[in-house]
Amino acid sequence: MSVISMGKALIDTVKIDLKANKIAFTKEIKKATKKAHVDLERKVTKEIKQIKTEADYIKMLKVFYHYFQPLSEQIDRFITADVLADKAQRRNASSLKHDIEELGGSISSDASPQLPEITNVHQALGAMYVFEGSILGGRFVIEMLKKRSMKRGFSFFQGYGEGGGEKWNYFLTVLNQHAESDEAKQEINVAASQTFHCFSLLF
Numbered sequence: 001m002s003v004i005s006m007g008k009a010l011i012d013t014v015k016i017d018l019k020a021n022k023i024a025f026t027k028e029i030k031k032a033t034k035k036a037h038v039d040l041e042r043k044v045t046k047e048i049k050q051i052k053t054e055a056d057y058i059k060m061l062k063v064f065y066h067y068f069q070p071l072s073e074q075i076d077r078f079i080t081a082d083v084l085a086d087k088a089q090r091r092n093a094s095s096l097k098h099d100i101e102e103l104g105g106s107i108s109s110d111a112s113p114q115l116p117e118i119t120n121v122h123q124a125l126g127a128m129y130v131f132e133g134s135i136l137g138g139r140f141v142i143e144m145l146k147k148r149s150m151k152r153g154f155s156f157f158q159g160y161g162e163g164g165g166e167k168w169n170y171f172l173t174v175l176n177q178h179a180e181s182d183e184a185k186q187e188i189n190v191a192a193s194q195t196f197h198c199f200s201l202l203f
Contacts, residue, residue, distance in 0.1 A: 025179045026172060029129065032189040036196035041137075043203035048141065051148045058105035061096055061153065063202050066111035069093040071127060071195070074115060078124035084174050086167070091135065091159055099153035113202060116194030122184045125175050126191025130199070132171050135159035 051057050072093050081087050097107055118124050138157035145154070160167045179185045 025176050025185060028185065029126075029175075029189055029192060033130075033192045033196055036193045036200070040196045040200040040203075043200050044141075045144075047203050048144045048148065051145070051150070054103050054150065054153075057145065057148075057150050057153060058100055058103050061100050061103070061156070062105070062107070064156070065093055065096040065100065065107065067113050067115075067199050067202055068096060068131065070113065071115055071131065074118040075124045075128050075131070078118065078121045079128060083121060083125075083178075084171070086170065090132070090167075091156070095156040099156050102155075103153045114198045116191050116198055118191065120187065122178060122187035123191035125178055126188040126193075127195045128171070129175060129188070129192045130195040132168060135164055136168060138164075 047060055047063075051060065079087055084090070100107060116123070116127055118127055138159045141157045142154050145157075175188070179188055
């Protein structure tokens with residue numbers, strides 16, 4: 001085998017290892033957060049099914065806003081464009097504020113929700129895993145809301161529209177790049193689980 005062939009073989013091996021590591025951690029974090037994720041999903045689904053009027057919907061959106069707004073501020077301390085190149089184009093709590101106001105509601109500042117511990121980039125990525133991942137189920141939430149006769153105030157749940165899959169895959173790539181050690185993986189997993197759990201406490 002020539003030196004060039006050996007070099008190509010080595011590069012291919014590295015690519016396979018990196019891909020395998022990405023798949024492995026993606027499965028790991030999904031498994032690590034499964035219980036907290038399912039608990040939250042069950043509570044949110046129950047909340048949606050209780051919506052009968054736009055006032056009910058506004059009430060639910062305010063719960064989302066009062067959690068995701070301070071959570072986003074904590075995440076932004078560590079997730080900059082240097083970490084996530086398209087950070088400025090990512091969805092944030094402002095879309096919740098827009099939906100609430102579109103429905104005729106207003107934002108108060110009297111909420112102080114329990115938040116996950118975020119003191120470094122790994123914990124911030126764990127929290128962001130929950131925030132970004134929620135977009136994947138947005139279209140199902142909208143379908144449920146429409147069955148409850150809601151007709152507007154969907155910008156938060158619409159997420160990135162057709163670009164949602166691409167955004168999610170890029171985020172997972174960055175997440176896996178930072179899961180470079182067992183300690184880093186542990187911090188990401190714990191923060192993600194805490195993010196799910198703290199949010200579920202509000203329902």
